Amino acid sequence: MTLVTELRLRRVLDSRGNPTVEAEVTTESGGFGRAAAPSGASTGEYEAIELPAEEAIAAARERAVPRLEGQVYAGDQRSVDRVLREADDTENFGGIGANSAVAISMAAAKAGADMLGAPLYQHLGGAFRGDEFPTPLGNVIGGGEHAADATDIQEFLAAPVGAPSVADAVFANAAVHREVHDVLAERGIACGKGDEGAWAPSIDDAEAFEVCEEAVSTVEDEVGFEVGFGLDVAASELYDGDAYQYQDGERTLDEQVAYIADLVEEYDLVYVEDPLDEDDYDGFADLTDRVGDRTLVCGDDLFVTNTERLSTGIERGAANSILVKPNQIGTLSDAFDAIELAVEHGYAPVVSHRSGETEDTTIAHLAVATAAPFIKTGAVGGERTAKLNELVRIEENA
C-alpha cells in the first residue's frame, strides 16, 4: 500500500533566501509526504555533503528516483534510506547530496504516516512511545557565523528547564527574546537579528552574558518556573589550529577548557554546545570530567550525528550529549541510529534545526518520537515557530 509511485524534487527557498531541495513522495494508495532540506552556515568538517540544490536534484533524479519509484515502500523507512545510500554510493552523500537525501527520507516518512492516518511522531515513534516532550532551547542572542559584527559565541540559548509544558516553555523563550531586546534598549544598544532570529548586537561576549542573565532572571520571576540558559560556542569557528581567537584576545586549548568551566560555574549554564574544536576529543573529555555532572556538554561539529564519531566520543568520555541534525548525516534512519546509540550510553540527544531553515516541521516530530529531552529550534521567526507551534499542537493532541 505504501509503494512509492512518484517522487518529485524541486528547488524552493530557505530562510536565508538560498535555494534548497524539496521532495514530494506519493504512494500507490494516495499517501503523500512533502519535506525540505535545511542548510547550515557553521557546518562541521565531517558533515555529509550538501550539493548546490540544482546539482543535488539532477543527481537524485538520475540515480535515486528510478531506484525508489515502483520499487520501495514509503512505510519501510530503513529500505528507503538504504536505497538512498546505494544510489549515492559514497561515504558522505557526495553523489546525490545530503540535501536531496534528507528531503526524500523525510518526505517518505511523511507519506508513510499519511497512509496510516497517523501523525508523523507516532509513525516514527510507535505505539509505545511514552509521553515525554522535549524542552526547547531558544536562541536569543547570537553572532559567530550567523551574524556579522556581533558576539564571538554563536548562540546564547534560553533553556526553560522547569517549564510544566512545551507550550509554557515555548512562550517563556519568546518572552526571554523580547526581554533581551528591552535590556539592550535600556543600554542604548540598537541591533538587528541574525540568521536564526536571535538578536545580533555589536557587543562582546561578556556583555551578552550580563544581558542574558538579566533577561532570563526577569522572565523566571514572571513565569514562576526555572529558566536557565546555555551556549553554542561553535568553537571550531574560533579555532585557528593553534588557539581560540576572541575579540578580546586568544585562549590556548587549556585556557579554553578553564574558561568554559568557569562560565558554567558563574552562570549556572545548563547546556554548552561545541565548547571546543571539532577534533579535540581530549578537550571535550577534560571539560566533561570537570562540569559534566552539572551541565550538558554537547557535541555538534564534534559528532555530526555520526555513530562512528559518537562511538569515539563514548570510548573517550568526550561530552555527555549529542546534537542531532538529520541533514548532517543524510537520512532519518541514520539520525535514529545516532539517537539510539546516544541514549544507550547515557548521552542526551538534542534534536536541532539549522541556521538556514524552511517551514518543514519534521524535527519537531523526530524529537517527540524519540523522547529527546531537548530540541534546539530558535525562539522566533516563521521557520522557527513552524516547529515550535507544531510542538504545541503535538502536545495538545498526543
Ligand SMILES: C=C(OP(=O)(O)O)C(=O)O
Ligand atoms: C544550528 C547551528 O548552526 P548551523 O546550522 O549554521 O550549523 C549550530 O551550529 O548548531
Ligand SMILES: [Mg+2]
Ligand atoms: Mg552548533
